[in-house]
Ligand SMILES: [Zn+2]
C-alpha cells in the first residue's frame with residue numbers, strides 16, 4: 017500500500033473507533049468500503065489489496081486492473097493520471113498523427129483527467145508535450161546558429 021495513503025488513514029482510526037450511533041456507523045462503513053474496494057476497468061469490484069501499487073518513474077500509481085484483465089492490458093500502452101494515480105486510458109500501441117509513439121507496456125502521464133477535473137477535455141501525455149518542447153528547443157538552437165553549448169544557450173531561450 018502507498019505510504020501517503022497509509023499516512024492519510026492513520027488519523028481516521030480513533031474517529032472510526034468512537035463511532036457509536038448506528039447512522040454514523042453506516043456512513044463510515046460505506047466510507048471504509050470505498051477505501052478498500054476499487055473497480056476494475058471491466059466493471060468488477062476488486063479489493064484494493066489486489067491492485068498492485070508501483071513506481072511508474074514519475075508517480076506511485078495503483079493499477080485498477082483485476083487479475084483476469086492483466087494479460088490483455090500488458091499489450092497496451094497505459095496513460096496514468098498523476099492526480100488520481102490511476103490509469104485513465106489503455107490504448108493500443110500506435111503512432112498518433114504527429115508521429116508520437118504509444119508503445120506496448122509503456123506508461124504515459126497526464127496531470128489531470130476527466131474523473132478528478134471534469135473540465136479536462138483532452139489527455140495529452142507529458143511525454144508527448146516534453147518531446148514536442150525538446151524538438152522546438154533543438155530547432156530554435158539550430159536556427160540561432162549559436163556556437164554556445166546548448167546548456168548555456170538554453171538560459172536565454174524563451175518559448
Ligand atoms: Zn477486470
Ligand SMILES: [Zn+2]
Nearest residue numbers: 097100129132
Ligand atoms: Zn485524475
